[in-house]
Amino acid sequence: MPADPATDAALSIDARLRDAIAARASAAAGLEVDPATVALTLPKQAGHGDQATNIAMVLAKRAGKNPRELATQITEGLAEDLGDRLAKIEVAGPGFINLTFGDPLLREALAAVAGAGRAWGGGTAALTERVNVEFVSANPTGPMHIGHARNAAYGDATARLMAFHGHEVEREYYVNDFGSQVKNLGVSISARARGEEVPEGGYQGEYVTELAESIPGAAEQSVEELSALGVEAMLERARRTLDRFGVHFDRFFSERSLHEPAADGGPSALDRALEIVKGNGELIERDGAWWLQTEKRGDDKDRVVIRATGEPTYYASDLAYMRDKHDRGYDRQLLVLGADHHGYIGRMRAAFEAFGGDPEHLELLIMQLVNLVANGEPVKMSKRAGQFVTLDDLVDFVGVDAARWYLLQRSHDTAVELDVELARKESSENPVYYVQYAHARCCSVLDRVSSSARALADGLATDPAVLLGLAAPIEDAERALILRLGEFPTEVAVAADRRAPHRIATYALELSQTFTAFYRDCKIAGAEGDGVEAWRAALTLATRDTLATALELLGVSAPERMERRDEEPAAEAA
RNA sequence: GCGCCCGUAGCUCAGUGGAUAGAGCGCCUGCCUCCGGAGCAGGAAGUCGCAAGUUCGAAUCUUGCCGGGCGCGCCA
Numbered sequence: 001m002p003a004d005p006a007t008d009a010a011l012s013i014d015a016r017l018r019d020a021i022a023a024r025a026s027a028a029a030g031l032e033v034d035p036a037t038v039a040l041t042l043p044k045q046a047g048h049g050d051q052a053t054n055i056a057m058v059l060a061k062r063a064g065k066n067p068r069e070l071a072t073q074i075t076e077g078l079a080e081d082l083g084d085r086l087a088k089i090e091v092a093g094p095g096f097i098n099l100t101f102g103d104p105l106l107r108e109a110l111a112a113v114a115g116a117g118r119a120w121g122g123g124t125a126a127l128t129e130r131v132n133v134e135f136v137s138a139n140p141t142g143p144m145h146i147g148h149a150r151n152a153a154y155g156d157a158t159a160r161l162m163a164f165h166g167h168e169v170e171r172e173y174y175v176n177d178f179g180s181q182v183k184n185l186g187v188s189i190s191a192r193a194r195g196e197e198v199p200e201g202g203y204q205g206e207y208v209t210e211l212a213e214s215i216p217g218a219a220e221q222s223v224e225e226l227s228a229l230g231v232e233a234m235l236e237r238a239r240r241t242l243d244r245f246g247v248h249f250d251r252f253f254s255e256r257s258l259h260e261p262a263a264d265g266g267p268s269a270l271d272r273a274l275e276i277v278k279g280n281g282e283l284i285e286r287d288g289a290w291w292l293q294t295e296k297r298g299d300d301k302d303r304v305v306i307r308a309t310g311e312p313t314y315y316a317s318d319l320a321y322m323r324d325k326h327d328r329g330y331d332r333q334l335l336v337l338g339a340d341h342h343g344y345i346g347r348m349r350a351a352f353e354a355f356g357g358d359p360e361h362l363e364l365l366i367m368q369l370v371n372l373v374a375n376g377e378p379v380k381m382s383k384r385a386g387q388f389v390t391l392d393d394l395v396d397f398v399g400v401d402a403a404r405w406y407l408l409q410r411s412h413d414t415a416v417e418l419d420v421e422l423a424r425k426e427s428s429e430n431p432v433y434y435v436q437y438a439h440a441r442c443c444s445v446l447d448r449v450s451s452s453a454r455a456l457a458d459g460l461a462t463d464p465a466v467l468l469g470l471a472a473p474i475e476d477a478e479r480a481l482i483l484r485l486g487e488f489p490t491e492v493a494v495a496a497d498r499r500a501p502h503r504i505a506t507y508a509l510e511l512s513q514t515f516t517a518f519y520r521d522c523k524i525a526g527a528e529g530d531g532v533e534a535w536r537a538a539l540t541l542a543t544r545d546t547l548a549t550a551l552e553l554l555g556v557s558a559p560e561r562m563e564r565r566d567e568e569p570a571a572e573a574a
Numbered sequence: 575g576c577g578c579c580c581g582u583a584g585c586u587c588a589g590u591g592g593a594u595a596g597a598g599c600g601c602c603u604g605c606c607u608c609c610g611g612a613g614c615a616g617g618a619a620g621u622c623g624c625a626a627g628u629u630c631g632a633a634u635c636u637u638g639c640c641g642g643g644c645g646c647g648c649c650a
Binding site for chain 1: 576577578579580585586587588589590591592593594595596597598599608609610612613614615629630631642643644645646647648649650
């Protein structure tokens, strides 16, 4: 996929700097320097410039030179090469080179962002991969709980992120519509339909009674029929819940279908997969059962695929399912699994390799737990007793935007605590509203900008060069905002590569803060000075689009105006 | 016992080799004749679990220990 040209232009600012630095560093150190290896970072410390590189320190040892001395030589060369694009360049600390951009370079940077619009930050993947992301895959035997909520939010946001970065992504839900749990659901519905207690080990939840009531003549139906109808109903319910949560799958893949004969009447996908691993010498018979020899591939022990009874295990389905996805030609399979599945990594990898898959192309992403807290007390969740905090409950309670934000703002591999009371009570002050507010503020300010300035700013999408002619000096808050916007493509790339959508949430918050500081320090609508209003409108426009993109990657809405919320009624006198 | 994840401010958590470790919430002090105060400015608050090691440089990499979560079925 070709990257957007405007994004290219901005990256080329970065690339041009790298090239220049690499050339001078190479000459000074007497070593080959690949521009791609030049680290350019935005220093967090004010006074350390707009970009910094540690190249002199990295090369010092190999070059046999003092880092500061090396840095000084590189600096002198760069100052000569880059002219007024640099306002300042200096050696600092142990050998950092700090660069401060000149106004011409800052204008080029903003022109690139503004020109790209909603495409800014995307499409920079070096090569496009076909990626299958399997997530949620909750058993259709019960409502989706808070753990599924985190899995859903994460899988979906990761898919959005990778697609935006430049990959072809498909979302897939594996439906466990086969086996003893499904039968168990049928048994439980049947019991409720006949007004009896659910047998030991059955599903106790209220929803089972609801299912029984919703199925006409349930008391007379067979367990098999009730199982099928129950699964169908639960799946439909899951679809509606996910839809409401902003998560849409490309495919619901039935486990049962793996067990059915092929379209041509040939063996099932499961049988074919087993034949393949058997042919590869991966199966062994022992104690009357068939085992996949996973231990030799790093698993704790071998795993049964066909029980002594002749029944395939759940693991056999997993094997066939991975094989099916593999045959569909994806470059990469991502599986988003719950915390309680981390013990499966070994056997899943082993299975993938057993049929000839390249382990590099399988990624198992483990979600850590969400601990729900209400009023400072942990919320107990018992599937047995049928007590859930469901995904629907969460959305009802705090709304889709806050729910997704809270579930996505932290790394997937750290356990998080979510205080639902707090999330709702503080909803007017929590970070997601702050970011949305910044977006709404961009929109509302742009409405107040003069039509001529607005026209100039809007024209940038087609002609970014307009900005370059503006002469007014760039102020600190404007500089900070441009640099922040300029980070977005790198942030997207890192977040996508690390499957870390929470970085986008962090970035969105930082961008919002930077914009708010700009808004405070620089008057936008009606600003004095030649072209200043248009220039600031362009900055606002670029911020609005980048915030909207960031929020969209998280699946959080970007409203053009926030509803004026009435003050909470003062603690009622009761 | 073995395996995976985590230990950073009062709380919830960012930060996967760089400079004086950050944010949100909470707390304290200020700011509404000014583009939306759902806001802004400032402040208090940290032995980055502990100890060694690697390096010019470690919250970050290695090892050991301590503490917490989760998992170790011919269940799904």
